[in-house]
Amino acid sequence: MKILTHKQEICTGCRACELACSQAFFRTDDRLKSSIRINNNFNTFHAIMCTQCGECINMCTANAIYRDKNGVVRIDRKLCVGCLGCVGFCSELSMFYSDDLLVPFKCVACGICVKACPEDALEILVSQSKGD
Amino acid sequence: MISVNTREQPWREGLNVQSLLDEMGFIFRHIIVRINGEYVPEEAYAARLIADGDDVQVLHLIAGG
Amino acid sequence: MGKILKQIRYTPAKIERGYSNKSLYINVGDLRIEEKEVTDFMKEKFVGGKGFDLWYLWNAVTPETRWDSPENEIVMSVGPLGGITQYSGAGKTLVCAISPLTGIPIDSNAGGYFGPLLKFAGWDALELQGKAEKDLIIFIDGNEGLISIEEGEEYPEDSHLLAEELTTRFAGSEEDKVHVSVVSSGSAAKHVLMGMLNFSFYDPRRKTVRFKQAARGGLGTIMRDKRIKALVVKFKGIKPNLNNPADIATLNRIGVKYHKEMHDLDEKQNGMRKIGTANTILVMNKYDLLPTRNFQTGGDPDAVKVSPEVFITQYLTQGLHDGCWYGCTMSCAKAADHFKLLTGPYAGQCVTVDGPEYECVAGLGSNLGIFDPQAILEQNFYCDTYGIDLISYATTVAFIMECYQRGQISQEDMGGLDLCFGNAAASLELLHQMSRGEGFGPLAGLGIRRLKKEFVERFGADPRLLEDIGMENKGLEYSEYLHKESLAQQGGFALTNKGPQHDEAWLIFMDMVNNQIPTFEDKAYALFYYPMFRTWFGLCGLCKLPWNDIVPADNYKTETPAKVPEHVQNYVDIFGAVTGKIIDKDELIRQSERVYNFQRVFNLRMGSGLRKHDKAPYRSLGPVTAEEYLSRQERYDKQLRELQGLDPEAMSLDEKIAATRAWREKQFELLTDAVYKRRGWTHNGVPKPEHLKEIGMDLPMLLEVVEKHL
Numbered sequence: 001m002k003i004l005t006h007k008q009e010i011c012t013g014c015r016a017c018e019l020a021c022s023q024a025f026f027r028t029d030d031r032l033k034s035s036i037r038i039n040n041n042f043n044t045f046h047a048i049m050c051t052q053c054g055e056c057i058n059m060c061t062a063n064a065i066y067r068d069k070n071g072v073v074r075i076d077r078k079l080c081v082g083c084l085g086c087v088g089f090c091s092e093l094s095m096f097y098s099d100d101l102l103v104p105f106k107c108v109a110c111g112i113c114v115k116a117c118p119e120d121a122l123e124i125l126v127s128q129s130k131g132d
Numbered sequence: 133m134i135s136v137n138t139r140e141q142p143w144r145e146g147l148n149v150q151s152l153l154d155e156m157g158f159i160f161r162h163i164i165v166r167i168n169g170e171y172v173p174e175e176a177y178a179a180r181l182i183a184d185g186d187d188v189q190v191l192h193l194i195a196g197g
Numbered sequence: 198m199g200k201i202l203k204q205i206r207y208t209p210a211k212i213e214r215g216y217s218n219k220s221l222y223i224n225v226g227d228l229r230i231e232e233k234e235v236t237d238f239m240k241e242k243f244v245g246g247k248g249f250d251l252w253y254l255w256n257a258v259t260p261e262t263r264w265d266s267p268e269n270e271i272v273m274s275v276g277p278l279g280g281i282t283q284y285s286g287a288g289k290t291l292v293c294a295i296s297p298l299t300g301i302p303i304d305s306n307a308g309g310y311f312g313p314l315l316k317f318a319g320w321d322a323l324e325l326q327g328k329a330e331k332d333l334i335i336f337i338d339g340n341e342g343l344i345s346i347e348e349g350e351e352y353p354e355d356s357h358l359l360a361e362e363l364t365t366r367f368a369g370s371e372e373d374k375v376h377v378s379v380v381s382s383g384s385a386a387k388h389v390l391m392g393m394l395n396f397s398f399y400d401p402r403r404k405t406v407r408f409k410q411a412a413r414g415g416l417g418t419i420m421r422d423k424r425i426k427a428l429v430v431k432f433k434g435i436k437p438n439l440n441n442p443a444d445i446a447t448l449n450r451i452g453v454k455y456h457k458e459m460h461d462l463d464e465k466q467n468g469m470r471k472i473g474t475a476n477t478i479l480v481m482n483k484y485d486l487l488p489t490r491n492f493q494t495g496g497d498p499d500a501v502k503v504s505p506e507v508f509i510t511q512y513l514t515q516g517l518h519d520g521c522w523y524g525c526t527m528s529c530a531k532a533a534d535h536f537k538l539l540t541g542p543y544a545g546q547c548v549t550v551d552g553p554e555y556e557c558v559a560g561l562g563s564n565l566g567i568f569d570p571q572a573i574l575e576q577n578f579y580c581d582t583y584g585i586d587l588i589s590y591a592t593t594v595a596f597i598m599e600c601y602q603r604g605q606i607s608q609e610d611m612g613g614l615d616l617c618f619g620n621a622a623a624s625l626e627l628l629h630q631m632s633r634g635e636g637f638g639p640l641a642g643l644g645i646r647r648l649k650k651e652f653v654e655r656f657g658a659d660p661r662l663l664e665d666i667g668m669e670n671k672g673l674e675y676s677e678y679l680h681k682e683s684l685a686q687q688g689g690f691a692l693t694n695k696g697p698q699h700d701e702a703w704l705i706f707m708d709m710v711n712n713q714i715p716t717f718e719d720k721a722y723a724l725f726y727y728p729m730f731r732t733w734f735g736l737c738g739l740c741k742l743p744w745n746d747i748v749p750a751d752n753y754k755t756e757t758p759a760k761v762p763e764h765v766q767n768y769v770d771i772f773g774a775v776t777g778k779i780i781d782k783d784e785l786i787r788q789s790e791r792v793y794n795f796q797r798v799f800n801l802r803m804g805s806g807l808r809k810h811d812k813a814p815y816r817s818l819g820p821v822t823a824e825e826y827l828s829r830q831e832r833y834d835k836q837l838r839e840l841q842g843l844d845p846e847a848m849s850l851d852e853k854i855a856a857t858r859a860w861r862e863k864q865f866e867l868l869t870d871a872v873y874k875r876r877g878w879t880h881n882g883v884p885k886p887e888h889l890k891e892i893g894m895d896l897p898m899l900l901e902v903v904e905k906h907l
Contacts, residue, residue, distance in 0.1 A: 058517055059518050059528075060518060061282075061518050061525065062435075063401045063518070081282045081435045081437060082282055082436055083437065083456075084282075084283055084437075088452070088453045088454070088459065089457075089459075089526065091460075099446040102436050137713075139712060157483060158710075159480065160480045160483075161465075161466075162466050164758060190710075191753075192706045192710050193745070193748060194480065194706045196703030
């Protein structure tokens with residue numbers, strides 16, 4: 001299973017990851033369209049992104065959420081009805097939505113932000129577990 | 133005497149919220165307890181003593197089908 | 198596939214601010230299919246859902262219309278908020294018709310997918326009028342723009358088979374099944390007056406069809422009398438903006454807020470996601486409010502055998518989404534999967550049982566003296582697939598069982614059925630007889646009002662006793678709450694429009710336990726506010742449960758926690774967010790008042806709607822029998838002393854029962870006075886013209902009816 005991880009102690013809060021993400025998926029420089037959010041807690045920067053826990057899978061009201069072959073939790077856009085139940089239910093607060101989008105979005109461990117980070121504070125970890 | 137939901141109930145020394153709920157058979161969990169208008173949180177039920185003459189409100193928020 | 202009798206093409210209307218602005222009329226007698234405009238007048242006065250239904254129904258019938266007259270209509274509508282996906286509980290369709298049980302309009306709500314799919318297929322409402330000679334299937338394809346009426350003789354009648362077959366047939370593939378919803382009844386509906394409608398939806402995780410019901414009032418009986426075997430709608434492409442809301446940002450924000458509330462608080466509060474409405478069974482039992490053996494007492498030690506824990510651990514599948522329309526995170530439509538049936542035509546098969554709801558455990562369980570969870574679920578299943586209203590069935594059988602217990606009818610009178618309290622096998626056999634139209638089935642299926650008459654005339658039963666213990670009002674059976682000690686709930690049941698269904702008001706705890714409405718005026722206010730508030734949901738397509746089966750964490754701080762003010766504000770806000778019409782909490786009540794008073798006048802028009810029709814059987818108000826009095830003797834003796842200044846020590850049991858009765862009946866009259874006054878009605882229960890004017894319902898058609906009764 002692939003999961004994005006973040007090293008708080010290295011992160012400088014530059015948010016290059018957020019821009020890279022929103023650019024890659026929504027062609028815009030808008031941190032509200034990023035699936036990683038860097039929050040500043042008195043100059044310590046911690047990251048919110050999906051941990052691929054999969055709690056949203058069983059609760060999805062349209063049966064639209066599944067794990068792909070890398071164990072990454074994904075939303076099937078054709079099935080999703082935009083109810084935002086997963087947004088409300090995410091214990092990590094890492095399922096995001098935007099009013100101009102019909103489907104919520106989340107980190108899919110693609111690694112684009114890893115490359116964009118100037119400090120190497122981000123890493124995709126690959127574990128043996130399938131995450132079921 | 134105390135009043136519970138405006139009805140008179142006997143009082144005794146050492147009566148606390150939890151024992152009152154037990155004695156009245158108020159097993160329903162989703163309740164709001166106020167003593168003399170002051171809200172009592174669930175964690176405090178066992179510790180919170182009821183004084184003679186107190187006005188106790190135990191609101192059951194039960195929705196019904 | 199049967200012969201196609203008629204087929205037309207249409208262009209599905211786009212939804213604007215929650216309305217397609219078109220309604221569909223189908224006459225199954227002459228096969229007319231027509232499109233009608235939904236007017237601004239309709240939206241202003243009636244909003245949608247039940248409001249539209251009643252408007253169309255009024256215009257379709259005359260005061261002479263009976264339930265089986267060809268001009269009687271089944272009208273269905275979901276309302277402007279129906280089909281949104283962001284807020285929990287937005288799939289409720291309201292169905293109205295002149296009821297076989299009551300002779301006046303019944304309004305019944307069903308969850309599921311049908312109403313939203315119907316609206317997205319382009320129709321704010323559907324009218325079904327006329328009668329066919331042979332069974333028909335009506336199919337509406339909202340993507341293709343197709344309406345088709347075909348012969349349906351070859352299809353099975355029972356819903357669990359019929360809906361599965363039709364879903365498979367009209368879906369192009371497994372993936373397509375979620376786009377199909379079927380309305381159907383069952384084999385019993387042609388033999389009983391309490392037939393109900395199932396509304397199906399496909400559960401992709403269980404890979405089976407599931408059902409919600411528009412249960413009360415006999416709608417299934419009417420549908421089968423019209424020879425409509427099933428109604429099928431198909432629509433693919435549900436998206437969160439399909440209603441074209443005025444302000445999707447507000448809708449999204451409030452939806453997410455509510456979902457989070459469900460996530461954070463449901464487990465601590467009612468556990469709806471685990472058990473659904475049956476979560477209150479043991480509480481009701483403990484508080485002496487669980488109707489037991491025809492509402493004689495308030496509980497039984499054996500109730501623990503049918504506790505929520507038993508169903509959660511042994512029968513109900515946990516951890517899967519169980520909402521009946523998209524976006525409902527209250528997810529309370531629980532199901533028992535792989536349930537093996539022991540009796541009847543499907544014995545030995547493993548099925549999915551939709552339930553048990555609270556009404557099922559209380560009705561088919563304790564009110565019949567049955568405390569076997571397996572038997573409760575099996576009765577639930579057969580009521581559903583046979584198309585029988587579970588509440589009317591349970592309350593009717595409870596009545597029959599007590600008549601038998603008291604020697605008013607014999608086993609021979611029941612065709613050999615030993616319908617004593619606790620005999621689940623006999624109840625199941627009765628269900629099968631209703632399905633086959635044999636034995637005692639058709640007689641029992643008449644419902645309590647007609648049964649009282651039959652028992653007296655055919656079997657020499659005591660008419661006075663039967664009047665007292667037959668729990669019906671206006672011809673509809675009471676739903677499953679013991680309310681003998683709650684004057685407010687006695688009004689909540691009897692002072693209703695359609696009959697004693699608790700959707701209007703559920704005041705038992707507020708009255709008896711919390712003691713929040715001690716005076717007549719308090720009760721009258723509650724019997725004004727709550728019915729108006731609660732029936733608003735039916736105008737819009739909303740389910741009532743998300744309103745108060747969970748409350749925000751800080752609800753306790755509010756002035757009126759029972760109203761759940763933050764949730765009321767949610768509804769005000771989402772109404773504006775979808776329709777663009779900004780309302781406030783007062784206008785919300787006003788919208789409901791308009792339709793409520795319209796329905797009351799409709800009752801008048803149909804020969805009902807007066808004070809004498811709002812009377813309750815004495816079992817609803819107080820202890821009928823010696824055993825009932827003695828089961829609560831301390832309480833009743835105390836009331837004689839404190840409320841009437843009498844000395845119970847100096848009175849015989851019969852005198853005490855009589856004195857209690859006189860008092861209670863008087864109290865009910867005083868309550869009725871206070872409620873009518875608060876509602877703007879005359880002493881006889883007629884909406885006053887000045888009140889109709891005040892709420893904006895001084896329509897000539899209503900004034901004409903009302904004036905005759907002033």
